[in-house]
Amino acid sequence: MYYLKFHTKKLIYLSELTDLKIDFAELEEQKRRNFRERLKFIDWYAEWLKKTPNEVWSKAQNAVVEQFPKYPASRRKSAAIKTKKS
């Protein structure tokens, strides 16, 4: 019964999607507006950087840059040793 309900809901959802009338001109304008907003942010941020001490802005930036979780150093080291042996 759940299987039937789930797939019926999925079919209804899909048909609702295809009924939507996309205004591509509106979407394009939204895309352009978004890009303009991003350029304004670049300008604001560059001005903030120029008047902010290096230790302050670099700490803030590192929160963005340090996105990738580190594999534990000990596991990386053992992988390096395996490669050397092979």
Added chain:
Amino acid sequence: MEFTFTEKSITLDKELNSLDRFTISFCKKLDKHKVKYCLVSGYVAIVFGRSRATEDVDMLVEKMPFEQFAELWKEIRTELDCMNAFSEKEAYEMLCDGCGLRFHEFNQPLPNMEFKFIKTITDKYTVENSLELRLNKHILKISPLEIQIAFKLYLGSEKDIEDARHLYKIFKDNLNMSKLSNSFVLLKVPHEKVDLLERIN
């Protein structure tokens, strides 16, 4: 932002992140083997504060004989894995074919260093005229900013335009405007893209 800018170098002291340390460590290996290189693209904007992450650091390297590459490969492979080549011979052939090698810490594919031989005339110009970045007393070679900005505009994606604008806004008072204009002409960057360095609409 405090930095010292000369025609040949930029000195910057800041809190380093793991991307900086990865890049510094890799470049030290090239220096040890006297390999001429230049860091380009996203990292150049990020090291000067651009607020985004990157999966890779792009590097152009002067073509070297196989024997020299094999020594460098051995050194790199003691600490880093190569995503797309498994022997120095295969790696060298790929480089000569114009493909990039991707080096990364073991079991840590991100970030990775994309290592490519010089191919085009702009690659050659970039490496030969590289700027010295003194980053917390480490020396890195980076692309001249004028050609970097022009190339980013040439590439033209929104991210690239934002990178170009960031570098332009930070270094506007230091750039050689005549070199910048020449770079636009060299890369045939259209006026409407050059305008995006200043205007919003």
